[in-house]
Amino acid sequence: MSNVILNEKYMGVVDDTDKFINDIIERRRTGKIPNNLNICYNKEFDEIHIDTTKGRARRLLIVVKDGKSLLTDEYVEKILKNELTWDQLVKQGIIEYLDAMEEENTYIALSEDDLTDEHTHLELSPITMLGITTSLIPYSNFGSSSRLIRGSKIQKQSLGLYASNFLIRMDTDVSILNYPQKPIVKSFMHDVIKQDKHPAGQNVVIALMSFSGYNMQDSIIINKGSIQRGFARSTYFRPYQAEELRYSGGLIDEIGIPDKEVKGYKSEKDYRLLEKDGIVYTGAKIDGDSVIVGKTSPPRFLGELEEFSITASTRRESSVTIKHGEKGIVDMTLVTENDEGNKLVQVRVRNQRIPEIGDKFASRHGQKGVIGMIIPHEDMPFTETGITPDIMFSPHSIPSRMTISHLLEILAGKVGALDGRYVDGTTFDSESEESLRNNLFKLGFREDGTETMYNGITGERYDAKIFVGNMYYLKLKHMVANKIHSRASGRVQLLTRQPIEGRGKGGGLRVGEMEKDCFVAHGASLLLKERFDSDKTILPVCEVSGLMAIHDIRKDIYISPVVGENSDVSNIELSYAFKLLLDELKSMCIYPKLVLKSKY
Amino acid sequence: MFDKLFEEYKHLPKKLLDEVREESELNRLKSDEVKKVLKRIEKEYNSAQITSGEAIGIITAESFGEPGTQMILRSFHFAGVSELTLTSGLARLIELFDARKIPSTPTSTIYLTSDYNKDPNKAKQVAVSIKQTTMDEITEEFVCNLTQQRVEVILDKKKMRDLKITENYLEKTLSEKLKKVKVKQSGDKIIIKPDGKEIALSDVYQVKEKIKELSIKGIKGVNQVLPIKQANGEFVIFCDGEDLGSISEIKGVDIKRSICNNPFVIAELFGIEAARNLIMDESTNVIKSQGLDIDVRHIMFLSDVMTNTGKIRGITRSGITSEKDSVLARASFETPIKHIINASLIGEQDNLTSVIENVILNQAVPLGTGLPNLVAKMKDGAFKSKKK
Structure with missing residues (x-):
């Protein structure tokens, strides 16, 4: 006697629980019931749950009967001969889809050798436990799991050909790798997802060595020659938009070159790139403050216009300019209308990004790093055959992180590049290290992948044999050009008179609480005072009442709020933030009295 | 032997001098050699002293704070393996420096008198009588x-x-x-x-x-006792509970050497100096067990600050922070409104003598370069006073 629940709704009771469940499963396998139905028995509550709803993640398993896999060699042969399709296998009940709930009632074997009579299902392959990005990592069964996770995450950040119609798209903050390549070392997943149609990296020659000290920690050294040949060049796209907004009273924004009478008119030079319709021409080189779309808005308050203004229309300038500190070339312009039927102009700006110090790169094994130095081709170390590496990667990154897969990919990449073939690095099912070593030996190289190298500057031979090989390298979307920031002086906040926050607005770099402690710990008091001078003010203070005095500039007299005009007032230099604190205290009816004393 | 010589250097710590005396007697040094040694020691001792205007408070805080951040990441615990589980790592350090009245795992180490501490059966006998x-x-x-x-x-x-x-x-x-x-x-x-x-x-x-x-x-709170043979063959009892007062009454217990991990109990039984030592030892143990290294002098300084009034005060808003002179300094730590209102009720004056209040006002902090003032000797008449 068990309760039957269908899609979270109580349906009734069945007497023979096991028979009921077995019947349903049998019918599903024979195709009498749709295969998207899953059934599960909850022993604790004595309930049978049947689920046919959509949105459940389900996974596929081979059905096992009496300890034997239903997918026999016969079927396998038929599949190989293309006589049997996947759908037919599912229809015949050899393979079935289970959701997380039904999986609770099963006993799944990982490999066919493990099968016992108790098993109900068999895993198609152990790689089904990996997702798409994880199975894209070659030789991943030789790496540590934490690095595998990082590797999967990193691949999502790599630049490549994210969509083949990128030329007509208006995506924000995207990049296209200019010369993407297929990886030499692939896994089965590269074929499944047709990765060669949208590759995301480039094959490079990599040497595991330190050089000149610029690849310490996680930084890498890049060959300038490789960059000049086009390695890791990408194009960065950023769309800008301008809208003709409608305001109350029938007023509307106007896209076009603003008149000189307009309030806030920039300068003729800034509008020089605009065409007659107020939109830049395609191909225009933009940097600094030049306008992309000229626009004027109606005056903010109508009353203001009637009372004070002589001319009837003082429209405000509200043109769209490029983001502070960026530059580029206008790639495409688009005129359309938005949901409300207002005119909408979109301009896409393109910017070529050549690798520079600070750009982030990674292999597929969670080994990420930034460029520490770009070294001219002629100064790079070279091998006996005259090969110079594109990238030099610190060998210290390997032992503690245990990414053996990284090393194997270099070896496999080397074999692939020299033998002119793709190497299969599918997890659990890859070409063996032994076979790679033999192949490399036959090609006339040392079987362990190491080579004698010579210093490119002095020509001396290195005592150590250097591990050199080919590997698929990814350029990640984090580029210094988008992050670099510095400021000497600039805008301040209205309330506190301290510098504003944020890179986009040209804000200050904060000397925070802990940084302050460092100054104090070093005894650098005067330097600290200077660093915190951004909001310093001169404050007139009445010496009798200890309150802020008022400075009447026209009469040039100081007025104390308590004593009046004839009081002793001293000018004090302190932070504006403290003046605010005093004001706040006064608002709480606390009398903050400053007692003045000469410091010297 | 060199009494006269040592008399000259009596401003050095006694421990140092005793060591020199012992070593020089052992190595049969001559009088002028001892003098050389003492001269060198004086030089080293002076150069190791902190100069005035050094921000030792903040240096100590940073010396704890920086490795402390690593402790959170690295804190490993023994998941119920040993019989006596102990709070360790950052949790224990916070407990110590906050001066919590009752530690989350009270434990005691009980030493035995010489007639009990060699025989395992006698040690066991004491252990049984301690156990509740x-x-x-x-x-x-x-x-x-x-x-x-x-x-x-x-x-x-x-x-x-x-x-x-x-x-x-x-x-x-x-x-x-x-x-x-x-x-x-x-x-x-x-x-x-x-x-x-x-x-x-x-x-x-x-x-x-x-x-x-x-x-x-037995003694209340003592649920587990563990007699352990130490390297020197002496038996020591590890147990939970912290009631050293009651434990001392049991025959065979050498209360002079026994300790528990609650500074308050130690302060009551043995005095504040003992509590200071306990805070030092306990925090050193935690830091060492985490594989970190903090100079003893920082730990000593912190323990001194916690105990120098004769009472144990934690580094909390109710502890040492509440006793700061400056209103602004107190307000900038925690519960600012409370401090400002209380100060305004009694008309407190802030003399701006410490660090944080000068940072708030953007004045030079009286430390390091902010400490010295220029004192110039003026010729007569070079500086005319207005009053004249």
């Missing part, structure tokens, strides 16, 4: 006899023999500890009957529950 024994442990069954309105306790004779508890002792302690009941011994049972004419059934039940938890022997 409840009625529950030596009882086979508690029976509520409802018809006669009494509780019958059927004793576990074997357990009692092991723990050396006699029936007479049991009867005595039970009648001492339980009030409003009559305790009677009959065979291997102990019968407990509540007093009074009208006895409700619930009273009988309550008495039964009460005696279950009743401690009949």
Whole structure:
């Protein structure tokens, strides 16, 4: 006697629980019931749950009967001969889809050798436990799991050909790798997802060595020659938009070159790139403050216009300019209308990004790093055959992180590049290290992948044999050009008179609480005072009442709020933030009295 | 031997001088050689001293703070493996520096007097007498006899023999500890009957529950004892609980050497200096166990700050921070409104003598470069006073 629940709704009771469940499963396998139905028995509550709803993640398993896999060699042969399709296998009940709930009632074997009579299902392959990005990592069964996770995450950040119609798209903050390549070392997943149609990296020659000290920690050294040949060049796209907004009273924004009478008119030079319709021409080189779309808005308050203004229309300038500190070339312009039927102009700006110090790169094994130095081709170390590496990667990154897969990919990449073939690095099912070593030996190289190298500057031979090989390298979307920031002086906040926050607005770099402690710990008091001078003010203070005095500039007299005009007032230099604190205290009816004393 | 020489250097710490004396006697140094040594030591000692204007408070704070951030990431714990689980890592450090009245895992290390500390059986004997024994442990069954309105306790004779508890002792302690009941011994049972004419059934039940938890022997809070042989062959008892006062009364315990991990108990029993040492030792242990290295002088300084008033004060808003002179300094730590309002009620004055209040006002902090002022000797008449 068990309760039957269908899609979270109580349906009734069945007497023979096991028979009921077995019947349903049998019918599903024979195709009498749709295969998207899953059934599960909850022993604790004595309930049978049947689920046919959509949105459940389900996974596929081979059905096992009496300890034997239903997918026999016969079927396998038929599949190989293309006589049997996947759908037919599912229809015949050899393979079935289970959701997380039904999986609770099963006993799944990982490999066919493990099968016992108790098993109900068999895993198609152990790689089904990996997702798409994880199975894209070659030789991943030789790496540590934490690095595998990082590797999967990193691949999502790599630049490549994210969509083949990128030329007509208006995506924000995207990049296209200019010369993407297929990886030499692939896994089965590269074929499944047709990765060669949208590759995301480039094959490079990599040497595991330190050089000149610029690849310490996680930084890498890049060959300038490789960059000049086009390695890791990408194009960065950023769309800008301008809208003709409608305001109350029938007023509307106007896209076009603003008149000189307009309030806030920039300068003729800034509008020089605009065409007659107020939109830049395609191909225009933009940097600094030049306008992309000229626009004027109606005056903010109508009353203001009637009372004070002589001319009837003082429209405000509200043109769209490029983001502070960026530059580029206008790639495409688009005129359309938005949901409300207002005119909408979109301009896409393109910017070529050549690798520079600070750009982030990674292999597929969670080994990420930034460029520490770009070294001219002629100064790079070279091998006996005259090969110079594109990238030099610190060998210290390997032992503690245990990414053996990284090393194997270099070896496999080397074999692939020299033998002119793709190497299969599918997890659990890859070409063996032994076979790679033999192949490399036959090609006339040392079987362990190491080579004698010579210093490119002095020509001396290195005592150590250097591990050199080919590997698929990814350029990640984090580029210094988008992050670099510095400021000497600039805008301040209205309330506190301290510098504003944020890179986009040209804000200050904060000397925070802990940084302050460092100054104090070093005894650098005067330097600290200077660093915190951004909001310093001169404050007139009445010496009798200890309150802020008022400075009447026209009469040039100081007025104390308590004593009046004839009081002793001293000018004090302190932070504006403290003046605010005093004001706040006064608002709480606390009398903050400053007692003045000469410091010297 | 070199008394006269050492007299010259008596401004150096006694410990240093004693060491020099011992070493020079051992190596048969001559008088001028000892003088050389002392001269060098004086130089090193002076150069190791902190100069005035050095921000030792912040340096200490940073010396704890920087490795402290790593402690969160690295804190590994022994998941219920050992018999005595101890709070360790950052949690213990916070507990110590906050000066919590009761540590989350109170433990004691008990040393034994010389006639007890060599023999494992004697050590065990002391350990058994320290360990708390409840009625529950030596009882086979508690029976509520409802018809006669009494509780019958059927004793576990074997357990009692092991723990050396006699029936007479049991009867005595039970009648001492339980009030409003009559305790009677009959065979291997102990019968407990509540007093009074009208006895409700619930009273009988309550008495039964009460005696279950009743401690009949040992020290309260000590549930586990672990006699351990140390490297020098001496037996030491590790146990939980912190009632050193009661433990000291037990025969065989050398209270002079025994310690617990609660500075407050130590301060009460042995004085504030001992508590300072305990704070130092405990925090050093935590830091060492995490594989970190903080200079002793920082730990010493922190323990000094916590104990220098004769009372243990934690580094909290109710501890040392509450005793800062400056209103602004207190307000900038925690609960600013409370401090500002209280200061305004009594008209407190802030003399701006410390670090944080000068940072708030953007004045030079009186430390390092902000400390010295220029004092120039002026020629007469070079500086005319306005008053003249």
